Amino acid sequence: MARIIVVGAGMAGLAAAARLATRDNSVLVCEATDTVGGALGSWRYDDDLVFDTGAYTLTLPAAYRDLFIKTGSRKKSAAATLEDRLDLRPIDPVRRYLFPEGSRLDLPNASRGRLVAAFDEALGAGAGAAWLRVVDHGSQVWDAIRPALIEAPGAGGRELVRLLRTTAGRRALTPLRSLRQLASGWFATPGLFLLLDDYARQAGADDPRRAPAALAARVYLEQAFGAWRIVGGMHTLAEELGQRVLDRGAEIRYGARVERIERSASGAASGVVLEGGERIAADVVVAGVDQAVLARLLGGSAREHSYSAAVTTMCLVVDQADAPTMPHETVLLAENGPAMRVHVAAEQPSAWTVHIPATSDQQPEFDEVLGLLAARGIDVRGKARVAHTIGAADRAAATGVPGGAAYGPAVNSLRSALLRSPVRQPVSGLFHVGASARPGSGLSFTALSGWHAAELIRPRR
Structure with missing residues (x-):
């Protein structure tokens, strides 16, 4: 012992x-x-409302x-x-994406057919097939790294070198190409790049232009194994x-x-x-x-x-009278920079967790956040109040992670x-x-x- x-x-x-x-x-x-x-993390408002302040989806x-x-x-x-x-349940849609120009994509859960239809409807014909190219490349990445690195305790640099010495390994990991470079020959609409950048940031990339192509595995895992929530x-x-x-x-x-x-x-x-x-x-x-x-x-x-981006988290209590019905997660994509994210659990529609891009020394104001939401069609001005705020500095103090980075190094x-x-x-x-x-x-x-x-x-x- x-x-x-x-x-x-x-x-x-x-x-x-x-x-x-x-x-x-x-x-x-x-x-x-x-x-x-x-x-x-979580924060309890009262006996009825508990806010998830960290991850709220499981893949x-x-x-x-x-x-x-x-x-x-x-x-x-x-x-x-x-x-x-x-009580583990699949989420459908996985999340709603709101694009800067006004289009909307509700991402289906683990369905290639519905995925193609949803992408084509939101971003134009051919967008679904283009996104499936990313999913399928992510499958190659996963097949390469799963036995060599993920399921091999103690594996490290030697195993990665061996993998890159193989044709299949180099084809999957494309070590000299970024995720954007990989997709540049497939994508014909800027909206797809905004979506790809968001996946890269969620995986920890602080600059999506340098995000490695291997991060396509994250897109594949969500599509192949589904997205789940816990009641x-x-x-x-x-x-x-x-x-x-x-x-x-x-x-x-x-x-x-x-x-x-x-x-x-x-x-x-x-x-x-x-x-x-x-x-x-x-x-x-x-x-x-x-x-x-x-x-x-x-x-x-x-x-x-270097560390990934920091966020400020606001826990909002929203009056449900005339409030919009929200999916599990809504992502407000931005032309330049990280997205704002809103999480609303099905059993707690009045508890909204809002993650806003921030730095340790510059925190967003409540009215500014409500204005940003309203500009994208989610207007809860006069219906919401802040119950709790967790800033980047709060996260840094609690976890020791430099800058309160949301996704680590x-x-x-x-x-x-x-x-x-x-x-x-x-x-x-x-x-x-x-x-x-x-x-x-x-x-x-x-x-x-x-x-x-x-x-x-x-x-x-």
């Missing part, structure tokens, strides 16, 4: 903790705040299905699977996973901010020091934090990295897309999981990083 400390009760840390505790290790999760979930749910099955009770009567614990809010996924960690015999200690990762005389990770000076010994440390935070915990300075090259911080760190006994670790950002990928850590701590026989 190993003594394991997990730093942070975000989704990656919880995923690692649940798997490691299932293997009869002694697991302690140290969480600086008073709740689980990390960036998968590749198989990552969590496997996690719940592998960490569930062996009793036949136990509610062990993901669907036993949560009651995405935050319930974190709560159920936190409970699973406890059910497996691990401990979650709240208000336990880790100030330093200690190292033994040999240089191996040997435990942590909490704020206030308490020392806790361990055989293994799993750090579910941003790479900049990990560098600080090790007593060094973080390497210079920037993805502006093939390497930054596929080779984030290694799960097995150069420091013996130290493992890194989360959005800035391999295999990447997003709810499902961060859960997979927890699986990578668990497999590397106790490799498969």
Whole structure:
């Protein structure tokens, strides 16, 4: 039995903790705040309204299905699977895109035929076939990286080099071409480029012009495996996973901010020091934090990295009298720069979560936001009030992510897309999981990083 400390009760840390505790290790999760979930945040207005302030759509749910099955009770009567614990439903449309010139696209869920029809109707004949070229290229990317990098704990630069030495690997990853360059021969309308740029930014690109073509895999995954929501809010996924960690015999200690990762005389990770000076010994440390935070915990300075865009999140309470009926997600695409996003859960139509592009020192005003919405046909002036605001600086203070970046380190090259911080760190006994670790950002990928850590701590026989 190993003594394991997990730093942070975000989704990656919880995923690692649940798997490691299932293997009869002694697991302690140290969480600086008073709740689980990390960036998968929520804010409670009252007993009736809870706002998801982080992700509100799940793709590749198989990552969590496997996690719940592998960490569930062996009793036949136990509610062990993901669907036993949560009401997971497909979203249709996945989201609504509002284009600057006034056109609208309701993106169908996992249907190639309906996708072509929707794109052609919104953006003109041939737009659907052009978008399917991106989807199909993303399928090639996924087929290449899934066995070599995604499903291979410990894989890294060597595996990527081997992949690029093959004709199929080079054809799929197109290492010298950006996502825009890849699509330039397929797209005949500017609206398709705006849509592609939005996918790139959601994957972490701070400059879509440099986003690697490999990000087409994100478009494919959503189309192939569908987009899903959880009735009651995405935050319930974190709560159920936190409970699973406890059910497996691990401990979650709240208000336990880790100030330093200690190292033994040999240089191996040997435990942590909490704020206030308490020392806790361990055989293994799993750090579910941003790479900049990990560098600080090790007593060094973080390497210079660019980060993805920051956002300000406004939780609006909207009077439903004459208010527009909203889909699960609405994206207000912009000619230049990131989009504004509005999330409205079906069971809470008066709770709107609005994500607005921002910087740490320049926050949008409420009236300005309402004006931007009204200009795109979503007029709730006089019907909405701000219940809560989370600025970029608030996110930076809560997570340690530089600038409060919404999607972690920037993805502006093939390497930054596929080779984030290694799960097995150069420091013996130290493992890194989360959005800035391999295999990447997003709810499902961060859960997979927890699986990578668990497999590397106790490799498969």
